[in-house]
Amino acid sequence: MTLPSARELASEANAFDAELMQRVRARDANALRALYDRHSSMVYGLGLRIVRDPAEAEDLVQDVFLHLWRRSELFDGARGAFLGWLVSLVRNRAIDRLRARRTKEQKTDAYEVERRSDVSPRSVDPNETAYAGELRMAVAKSLAALPEAQRTALELAYYGGMSHSEIAEQLETPLGTVKARIRQGMLRMRDLLGDFAAAGLIAEPEE
Amino acid sequence: MDQDRFIELAPDYALGLLEGEDLEQFERHLAAGCEACELELGRMDAVGDALAYAAPLVAPPAELRDRILLAVDADLAASKREQAPVAPPPHVAPRADGPSPNYSPGPWPQPDRAGASAPAAKRGGFLGGLAPALAFAGVLVAVLSGVHALKLRSQLALVRADLERVQAENQELARIMDIVGSPRLRVVALGGQAGTPGAEGRVLWSPEGKKAVLYAYGLPKPPAGKDYQLWVIEGSTPRSEGVFPVDEKGQAQHVLPEVPAAGGVGAFAVTLEPAGGLSAPSGPMVLLGSVTQVN
Numbered sequence: 001m002t003l004p005s006a007r008e009l010a011s012e013a014n015a016f017d018a019e020l021m022q023r024v025r026a027r028d029a030n031a032l033r034a035l036y037d038r039h040s041s042m043v044y045g046l047g048l049r050i051v052r053d054p055a056e057a058e059d060l061v062q063d064v065f066l067h068l069w070r071r072s073e074l075f076d077g078a079r080g081a082f083l084g085w086l087v088s089l090v091r092n093r094a095i096d097r098l099r100a101r102r103t104k105e106q107k108t109d110a111y112e113v114e115r116r117s118d119v120s121p122r123s124v125d126p127n128e129t130a131y132a133g134e135l136r137m138a139v140a141k142s143l144a145a146l147p148e149a150q151r152t153a154l155e156l157a158y159y160g161g162m163s164h165s166e167i168a169e170q171l172e173t174p175l176g177t178v179k180a181r182i183r184q185g186m187l188r189m190r191d192l193l194g195d196f197a198a199a200g201l202i203a204e205p206e207e
Numbered sequence: 208m209d210q211d212r213f214i215e216l217a218p219d220y221a222l223g224l225l226e227g228e229d230l231e232q233f234e235r236h237l238a239a240g241c242e243a244c245e246l247e248l249g250r251m252d253a254v255g256d257a258l259a260y261a262a263p264l265v266a267p268p269a270e271l272r273d274r275i276l277l278a279v280d281a282d283l284a285a286s287k288r289e290q291a292p293v294a295p296p297p298h299v300a301p302r303a304d305g306p307s308p309n310y311s312p313g314p315w316p317q318p319d320r321a322g323a324s325a326p327a328a329k330r331g332g333f334l335g336g337l338a339p340a341l342a343f344a345g346v347l348v349a350v351l352s353g354v355h356a357l358k359l360r361s362q363l364a365l366v367r368a369d370l371e372r373v374q375a376e377n378q379e380l381a382r383i384m385d386i387v388g389s390p391r392l393r394v395v396a397l398g399g400q401a402g403t404p405g406a407e408g409r410v411l412w413s414p415e416g417k418k419a420v421l422y423a424y425g426l427p428k429p430p431a432g433k434d435y436q437l438w439v440i441e442g443s444t445p446r447s448e449g450v451f452p453v454d455e456k457g458q459a460q461h462v463l464p465e466v467p468a469a470g471g472v473g474a475f476a477v478t479l480e481p482a483g484g485l486s487a488p489s490g491p492m493v494l495l496g497s498v499t500q501v502n
Contacts, residue, residue, distance in 0.1 A: 027286070029279050036272060041264040049262035061267050065275050069282065084252065087259040095223075132260070139260040157222050158258045164224055179219075186218035189254045196257060 010081070013132065017082035025072040032069050039083075040065070042132065043090050050094035050159050051101075060097060064090055083132070095161035135196060142192035150185035157182055214247050221251035270394050273409055277387055277422075280460075281380055288373055382420075382462055389416025395475055397496035403427065406457075408477065408494045414469035421451070421475070423459040423494060429479060435459070435493065436484040439467045440474040448475075450484040472498050 017038070023031030043064055047057040067089065068075075075085055143151055156167045164182075168175045216233045219225045225233060237244055386392070392413045399406035408423035421437055429435055434450040451461035477494035 027283060029276065029283060032279055033276060036275065040272070041266045042259070042262075044267040045265040046259050046262040048265055058267060058271050061271060062275050062278075066278060069279050084256045087256045091259060135257060136260045136264075139257045143258075143261050154258070157224060158255065159262070161223075163226070164219075182222070182224070183215065183218050186221070186251060186254055189257070190250050193254060193257055196253065 010135075014081045014083065018077040021068070021072055021075050021077070021082060024069060032065065035068060036065055039086060043086070046087070046090050047094050050091065050161065051097050056097060056101075057094075060090070060094055063093060091158075098161050138193055138196050142189050145192055146185055146188055150181045150188065153178055153181040154185040154189070210241075210243070213241065213244050217244060217247040217251045218254075221248060221255045269396075270392065273394055273411065273422075274387060277383070277411075281383065284376065284380060288376060379460075379462070382418075383460070386411055386413065386416070386418040386420050386462075389413030389418050391415050393498075395496045395498055397421075397423070397475060397477070397494040399425065400492045400495055402491055403493040406494055408496065410463075410475045410496065412463075412467070414466065417466045419463040419466045421448075421459070421461040421463065421477075423453070423461075423477065424457065426453045426457045426459060426477075426493065428453060428455075428457070432482050433479050433490070434482045434484055435477050436480045436488070437461060437463070438476045438478065438488055439463075439472055440476060441467065441471045442473065445476065445488050447484060447486060450480070450482075474498060 017035070020031045020035050020038075024035065040061060044057055044061050047060040047064075048054065051057050051060060064086075068086075075082065146154070152171065153167055156162050156170060160167070160170075162170065164175060164179055167173075167182075168178045171178065213233060213236050216225060216229060220230070220233055233244075237248070392411055395410040395412060397408035397410065403426065405425040406423065406427075407425060408421060410419060410421050412419040423435075426435065435453060436450045437448040438445040439448050440446075446465075448463045448465065449461065451459050453459045474495060474497040476488070476492055476496075478488045478492050479490040480488065481490075
């Protein structure tokens with residue numbers, strides 16, 4: 001027996017998510033419950049990583065899933081995979097919250113860069129799809145293989161929602177260097193992720 | 208700007224880092240149909256999305272799931288109400304002594320930003336939806352006065368009944384919202400028993416807020432002459448919390464008539480009893496959940 005490829009796993013997971021979203025559009029509360037059980041740990045984990053406040057991350061989870069429920073028509077399966085859409089939704093909203101808080105507090109709070117142990121593939125969730133599990137491993141491995149400076153710059157951009165100049169300020173590094181590190185980090189991740197990124201597995205639909 | 212320079216912008220664009228002129232130019236370039244950039248951007252988006260998976264998985268608190276699903280249920284109830292057929296009614300004002308149909312939704316559900324107006328307006332209450340019908344009814348009354356007086360009177364009775372039903376539902380909804388917003392809400396999970404393995408339930412209970420409600424799912428329709436009855440078990444003595452109906456989907460919600468105090472409650476249970484219920488349980492148990500003492 002051969003193991004299913006990353007692409008097959010992704011495609012299967014995506015087909016099921018898309019079907020659940022269709023049922024949500026038909027006002028099936030059980031379908032939303034299923035989506036919640038499949039993805040809430042990812043949504044909460046990512047939200048927590050970005051907003052760094054449990055109560056706010058909980059608000060975010062509620063915000064995101066009620067958005068799925070009430071604005072399900074905004075997801076268009078023909079334009080991309082569900083997971084990519086969900087991840088963008090979570091990140092955008094989390095960063096909105098983060099920025100609103102920063103504006104309110106009138107400061108760029110010192111953003112702590114996660115230590116290595118925090119991106120290790122230790123977390124296993126039985127509810128997570130096989131594909132997501134594979135992806136998690138691949139991302140952790142790829143990130144670990146980046147030079148520290150690139151990884152840090154990428155993390156500040158992705159989780160910190162910071163601009164180039166904010167990152168430069170935070171790291172006390174010239175702007176040009178920061179830009180180069182982020183770009184190189186992204187290109188390196190693209191190569192390291194290989195199959196996961198080359199086929200646009202979670203950002204783009206199956207051909 | 209040449210092609211190489213554009214491709215170089217893809218990583219920043221995927222991360223949302225492009226600003227000002229670079230952003231404008233890159234978007235114009237994409238819109239012009241550059242396939243190479245489109246392809247690169249697809250990969251960079253995938254990398255960006257993959258970064259989300261470097262964040263550890265963290266299970267959110269169980270109460271959050273209940274809160275969200277409850278909000279979904281409330282949405283469903285509200286939209287069902289909107290769709291309920293309302294005969295072209297004569298002019299009827301809500302009874303002055305009746306409960307206000309506009310409940311305060313409490314701390315949730317929060318309207319999401321993108322969809323703030325649509326669902327909020329939709330949920331805005333049945334009166335909004337009724338307004339055109341009421342206006343239409345006003346015309347009807349004027350035109351058909353006299354001849355159809357009798358018919359109208361019976362329609363009036365129907366509408367009044369409808370209104371009362373809606374008001375009752377609203378009151379129920381407000382009560383549930385109230386419970387969910389209570390201080391120190393506890394959630395007691397109830398599991399199906401031998402004859403009802405597919406059933407599950409939750410009691411949302413706030414002793415401090417003096418509120419409690421049972422939610423049950425997957426309950427078979429009770430046989431004729433039987434009802435489900437909820438019990439709170441304090442010490443070893445079960446005390447009745449009333450009988451409750453189950454809808455066609457096997458779901459039920461039941462507000463506890465007498466909210467148990469914080470201490471002393473060992474469990475909540477549902478049994479199948481003769482219609483109307485008994486003062487002590489006699490039938491088979493269908494749901495059971497014990498209370499973990501938190502204080």
